[in-house]
Structure formats: C-alpha cells, structure tokens
Amino acid sequence: MATEEGCNVVLVPNHAGRMERNLVPLRGDTSTERITDFVDDLTTDALRKVSLFHVADAETERDGGRALLESSRRKPVDAGIDDRLIDVDLVVSNDVVGTITERAKEYDAIVTGGTEPSLVDRIFGDIPHRIGQVAGCPAFVVPPRT
Template sequence: MTAPTPTVVVQIAAQERETVSETLVEFLAPLPVVLVGIVEIPDQTSSEQARAQFEDEARQTLDTVADLFADAGSDVETRLSFTHNARRTIEQVATEIDRVAVLFPAPTKSIERVIVAVRGGINVPNIAATAAAVLEETDATATVYHAAKEGADTDAIEQAFTAIVSAMEDAGIENGRVTTTIERADDELTALVDAANEHDLLVVGEDEPKLTDRIFGDTSQRLAERTVVPLVVVRRPPVEE
C-alpha cells in the first residue's frame, strides 16, 4: 500500500526576495506545501530586533510566493522565521510533520523528465507516493534509478523499483512513461549527480545517516550543491517509540 502524499517544505530566503519558478510551482501543485520564510540573522542580533526591522518586507516576499502556489491549486501554509541557523529551523519544521519532503529549488523552464533515485530499500512507500503525486497530473516521464558498485547485490533495489512503478500505475501513470535503470559506478554519488543533471527534477529518499555525513554534510545537502535541477528529498518516517 502506498503511503499518503507527503507535505512539501519549501525554504524561502525572505530577506533576499527569493521566489520559486512558476514551472516548479505548477508541477508541485498536487502536494500540500509549507513555505518557510527564512531571515538568517547574525549571532549578536536578536530575533526581536530583526523582526522589527525586516518583518514587513519578509512577509511580503513570503506571501507573494504563497500566492503562486495557491493560484496553482496547492494547499499552502506559511511560516516566517528569524533564525541564527536556517538549516536547523527547516529540520525543526520538517520533524513536526508526519510525512514530509523537503524541496531544494533551482531555476527550471520545463519539467518533462523526472529522475526518482532509490539509494536503499527503505522509505519506499513515501518515495512512491511523492513521485506518483507529482507525475499524476502531468505528461512527464520518470526514470527510477539506482547507482551501485560492480557486483553489489541489488535484490532490495529491484523490489523497491517494483513497488514504485506499481504505485505510479495505481495513480494512473501509464507504464510507458516509467523506466528503471541500475547503473554500475565506482562513485555512486557522482553517477547520481550526472544522471540527475540530464533530467529536469530529482526525487530522492533520505538515506540512513553515516559517520561521513557528519564530516562532509549529509548526502542530500551534497546533492543540492552538485545538481543543477530542483531536488525533492523525501524524508524517512520517524522511528516509533
């Protein structure tokens, strides 16, 4: 069974008048959206000081982007945060939502080819639900993708592929619009970046944290820095106590 559609959390640099392209807004319109307007402030500045100085301008920026999503049919909620750590703020917002995907926006003029990356056999229902929701009302094609070292066991990946393709078919997405690819590569992350940059949008599941993530930044952040396309990271469900 496919999980319910995740909510998309979108960070907006409110003080910098950041926006989201209309193409990306329309593509994500089937999903509920939480827009988080961020004003990142120096450590020595209090949030009260920053709010008094920048709130009106930041709110106007946030409301303008919210109107774009609302006009496209999204169920949109806004939050405005004056924070010393934007990433931590987004993490806090995301953990408050039961099923969530985080958008890293990037400029795009069209979204015709989506790549859905599977990096393990976890979080598959939420990845499938997100991919199906964004594709359902479009003509875009999807490549369900995994990069693996030569000789690596891919049985779990094959099962994940089957589940995701099945979820798309259940959502009414024709089988001819979806292909699956396992690429053998010495550097799986580089292979994924290269493949993503040949598409228009990347949907990827959050993977298990590793020690190297603490040193170099988590994989999702590195993907956002190295890809030139919008990135939707589908977070893992919280561990039940």
C-alpha cells in the same frame, strides 16, 4: 527541522523551468514507498518521464536492485501514471553519489530519500542537497521516518 515540523518533503530549490523529466534514485530502504507516493502527487499534464534509478555498488546486488525498481514501478502505474512514462535503470558503480549526480544533470528535478544527517552533512550539506546543487536542478527530499 523537517521531522520537527512533520514535513512530508523538503525542497532544495534550484532553477526549474519545467518539471517534465524527473529522476528518482532509490535505495533499498523503508522510504521507497513514501518517495513513490510523492512521485504520484507530482504528476501533471506536462510530465514526460519518470526514471526510477538504482545504483548497486556491486554485481552481487544487481538482482536486489532490479526487484526494488520493478516493485517501485508498479505503484505509480497503479496510481494512474502512464506506464510508458516510467522507466527503470540500474547501474553498478562504486561511486553511488557521483553516478547519481552525473545522471541528475539530464533531468529537470530529482526526488530522493533523505538520511539522518551526520556531522559531515551538517557542515557540507547532505547528499541530496549536494546532488541538486551540482546537477543544477531542484531536489525534493523525502525525510526518513523517525
């Protein structure tokens, strides 16, 4: 539906008392620029922290994850977000979704990229929706370009 309507982002609502701390899990895909564009638009005077987060599923992917995070960090800084508010974190784990879900519990909201839904996603909800529900925070999902 988001694609049909031309939406830039889909909100998965959950309780949000404030939007001071935002977790931004990133993958090495083409949505990264669109996600960081949305983060640039989210900034307010109340913003306290934006955490760009990457979960590599193997040690051999650590360098690529670091490069992704550092290049993604430059965009919001160039857009005027105070660089002290943006941190980057890389974790190696074979449970990517579980790792993001646990980390998201520490934040007010998450901003993540969406994927084309599979049959399982259509039945149980896609990964960003499930993360938001378990973490109890709203999730802003940037749909993939088609």
